[in-house]
Each structure stands twice: as C-alpha cells, then as structure tokens.
Amino acid sequence: MKTKLGLLYGGKSAEHQVSLQTAMAVIKALDVNKFDIYPIYITVEGQWLKGPQLQGPVNSVKELAFSSDQEEGALAPAIFSGKTGNGGMDVIFPLLHGPNGEDGTVQGLLELLNLPYVGNGVLASSAGMDKVIMKNIFAEAGLAQVDYTSFIRSEWEADKEGAYEKVEKQLGYPCFVKPANLGSSVGISKCRNREELEQAFKEAFLFDRKVIIEVGVKAREIEVGVLGNDAPEVSVAGEIVPKKDFYDYKAKYEDGNTALIIPADIDKETYTRIHDMAIKAFKALDCAGLVRADFFLTENGTVLINEINTMPGFTPFSMFPLLWKHTGVEYPELIEKLVNLALERHTEKQSIKHTF
Template sequence: MKRKIGLLYGGKSAEHKVSMQTALAVTKALNYDKFEIHPIYITEEGEWIKGAQLNAPAENVKALEFTSNTLPSPEFSPTVFKAEEGPLDVIFPLLHGPNGEDGTVQGMLELLNLPYVGNGVLASSAGMDKIIMKNIFAQAGLAQVNYLSFIRSEWDRDQDNAYDQVENDLGYPCFVKPANLGSSVGISKCSSRTELVEAFKEAFQFDRKIIIEQGVTAREIEIGVLGNDDAECSVAGEIVPKKDFYDYKAKYEDGDTGLVIPAEITTEQYETLKELAIKAYKALDCSGLVRADFFLTSDGKFLINEVNTMPGFTPFSMFPLMWKHTGVEYPQLIERLVDLAIERHKEKQKIKYTF
C-alpha cells in the first residue's frame, strides 16, 4: 500500500520562494509507485490551500501555487491533512523561516498527533532563534564566536549605546543578523559605524530581535546530521564564497559560491567535527535532520556557527549534496526522512498521558 505524504510548502515568510523551490525538487524526486503525494500550499498571506493529489512531478513552481479562487480550503482546517481514504500517513514540512521552521507548525502537528518529517517543537523553535540557540550551545560547552543581542525597543531608546557596545565588545568586522530568519536574509557585514547603523535598520525590518557576531577569519565547514536518538553524520563540506560572505544572492540567485565536498580536512578534524555536530544535535534535542555549520580557524579550532533544522533541500543544496557524497542519493534521503518521522511518532505513542 502506498504511503500518503502531505507536502507542506510556501509559508508566510521571507523565505517563501526558497520553500517553493524545495517543494518542486521533492515532487521530482519522490517515487510515485511508493507514495501518494498530497500538496498543501500556504500562501505568502498565510492562506492554507490543499491541492489535488499529484500523480506526477510538478512542472514548475507556478504549478504548485494554488489560489483560493480556484480550489477549496483557503483557510486552515485539520481536513487539509486528510486524503479521500483517510488521514495522511506523514506530513513533510518543506517550510523555511518563521511560521513554519520555528516550531509553530510542528506544535500544530503535535496537537493533531500526526507524524511529520524533521525536528520537533523545541528543536525547531530554539534552532530558529539564533540567540536562544547560541545560549544553549554555550551551556553545552560548545565554542562559538563572541556575540551580542538587542531587541528593537532597547535600540529605539538608545541607539548610540547599542552601537558603542558593539564597537567596544566585538569591534569590526562584525555581522548583524535578524535572530529568527535563515537563508542569509537581512544579514550585513559591517566594517564601520556607518555600515553598522544601516545594518541595524535592515535587520530590524525582519525581526524584533537581532544578533551581532564578531567577525572571524576562518573556513566555513558544514556537516549533515541524520537520525533520531542514534544520529549519524555525512561527509563534511566547505563553503567558499567569492564575495565577502555567503549571502542570499550568492546562495539562490547568482551561484557566486564554491562548494567543496568532501571538505579538505584531516581525518582527526573530521572526527572532531562529527563529535561536535552530534553534541549540538543532542543539546537542542533534534530529530530527523540538521545541517550543522562551523568555522575552522587557522589554528585548527572549530567554532559552531549554527544549526539549520530545515536546511536548503534541493538536490543542489549543501545538505543533500553532502549525503550524496556519503552514498545516500536524494530520493533515498527523502525516504529515509519519512521513515524517521514515522519511527519518532511511534516512539511518542508510548508516552502515558493519564495519571
């Protein structure tokens, strides 16, 4: 019997377009002899629209952009998670950024007691909020770059004090980022007070909290983690930006970045990297998948940058590419994640909720 998968994509987020590309790639990779594919689209305005079952890969992104004028269920209802023959077997949230990758959708799926791919509520929310994530990593003893954080109201009250703090505690260069966003949206590299002022304004457009990280001269090394309680790691990869840093345009538009897979690191460094990645995975109580991003300094020290609980997931994204070089092809990776989702859901059914 075919497994019924609900593909959940789009979303009310600045990363909506990234999610659409991910969904398109997944529809092309799934085995239609094994799975029934039920698309569930969330518009940029937050409308939930269930499309007709897919019997073949979507031709393009436009084919996945349903409108409430032509299809039913323009607002959220638990019925979007049902096929004609009954409930969907597993939900695959292909959502990036707030309102999807941050624990909100995961919490809803928990309340509905539905199996879903990827991280749970805690890991998703903590992994999305860079400030909370870094605080947890610090508690776990993972080395990181120095950082500061601000909320918009603090900055509004005394902007000069915020800039003074950054200059005194971190210096230049530094990176200013929205706390709750991915895909390098709203990130700026600063080398002066003038650039810092503009960077604060830019980042606060996308979040009420921002984080400022000390610049470091280092290589950018990433590794994929896959599994539930017994997680395993892929080969490592290296990001080689041709610009100052790996921004949104370099990631998704102009391809102005080199990816080296496997990364040229020693066996000892790779073993250390795996150990640190699993430590971070467990610190956030992750499940399913993450891409763990590190800096490798000139003296051979790894500093954890962040983990991404729903990393870029097209066949050309770093996470699937690292697993491909590890021996797991893209369609196999998707099937493995579905199996992990069902495994975790079965494990949760053992929990006693009455006393």
C-alpha cells in the first residue's frame, strides 16, 4: 500500500520562495509508485490550501502556488484527520523554512493532531530557530562557540548608543548582526565600524524583534549533515567557500557565487571533533530526523559550532542533500529515510502513557 504523503510548503515567512523551490525538488524526486502525493500550500498571508493529488513533477513554482479557486479549494479538516480512508495523510513533510514553519509552530499543530511528520519536534525547532536560545543551550552543553550578545527591539530603541557601545566593548570589530529568528542568511550584515553597525541593527530589526551579534572570526566554514532519531549518523564534511565577503542570501539562492567543496579537506582528527560536536548539539536540543550543523575551523585548528539548521535547504543542490549524496545516500533515498524516521518517532511517542 502506498504512503499518503502531504507536502506542506510556502508559509508566512520571508523564506516563502525558498520553500517553493524545495517543494518542487522533492516532488520531482518522489517515487509515485511508493507515495500518493498531496500538496498543501500556505500562502504568504497564512491561508492554508489543499491541491489535488499530484500525478508527477510540476514544471514551475507558479503551479505550486495555487489559489483558493482550485478545485479542492481551502484546506479541509479531513486532511489532518489522520484517517487515511477519510482523506487524511499517513505522514506530513513540512518543507517550510523560517518563522511560522521551521520554528515549532507547525510542529505543535501536528503534535496536537497526533500526525506523524518529518523532522524536528516543537522544542528542537523553536530552540534551533532562535539563535540566542540555541547558543545558550550550546553553552550549557559545553560546546565551544564564538562570543555573542543580543538585544530586543525595545532595549535598542531605549538606548541605541548604549547598545552600540556594549557591542564594541564586548565583541569589537568585525562582528556580525543577525535577526535571531530567521534562516537563509536573510538580514545578516558584517560590520567593520560604528556606521555599519548602526545600519546593521536597523536592517536586522526589520525581520525580527530580537537580534544577535557575534564576534567575527577568521575561519573556514565547515558543515555536516545529521540524520536519525535517537542514534543519529553524521555525513562527510563539506566546506563553503564564499567568493564574496560572507555566505549571504544572494550567494545561497541567486547568483551561485559560492563554492561547495565536498568532502572538505580536513584531517581525520578534525572531522572526529566535528562529528562528535554535531551529535552533541543534536542531542542537546533533542533533535529528530535531520539537522545541518555548521562549524568554524580557525587557523589554529580550533573547532567552534556556529549553529544548527533544523530544516536546511533541501533541493538536490543544497548542502544537506549533497553531503548525504557524497556519503552514499542519494536524494530520493534520503527523502524515504526521513519519512521512515518520522513514522518511527511517531510510533515511539504512541507508547507514552497519558492517563494514570
């Protein structure tokens, strides 16, 4: 019997278009002999729409961003009933990046509906989305990382000069200013002086009410993929070599102005440290399914964890799938593994007793 798979994509997020690219790639890779595929589109306004069952790949993003006058119309409650004979899904694959999708909100809904879903749960998703909370947990777990500080918008507005002085005193230049709750390098700025710092704060606060500022380090950017539930496995390591000053949104998704080197040219001892730290970070946040773990490797050989991404870029040309391809897991197999991990974790949760 085929698995009824609901693909959840789009979303009320600045990363809406990235999600559509991901959905197109997954649909193309899915084996229609194994899966009945149902698109579930969330518009940029937050409206949920269900399209008809897909019979094969779509040709454009426009086909994925269907409107409410589709034959199926607005999302019916039966899609989330969990009863496959009543139009429900066997498992949901959230292909959502950023807030309102990767941050635990959708995962919480799926938990309440008792539906299996691919990827990380509520805690890991929300903590992994908020870079400040994530780094606080990493610090508690004893993971080495760069120095950082953070501000919420009201603190900054109340004393902008004090905020800038704190950054200069604690971190100095260069430093990076980032929205705390956004991925795909959106809203990130590198600052070399006060003028750039002031502009970076303004830019980052356009995308979030909280910002994080990190000390700039001269280091190589090394990434690994983590796959699994309670016994996660780690891929080979890859290296990002931006041709620009740093790996921003445009370099990731638009101009391809970045070299991805897989496997990374690192020695066995360094890989072992990265491997162990990736698993430690995965377990510290109680992750499940998939994570991309990003590290800095400094000139003196120090390994620092930068962040984890609980729903990394997932086209065949994104780092996470490429890492697993070089480890021996092709893209279609990777998708099937994630679906199986989702079902495995859901089955384990059903053993939890809810009465006494």
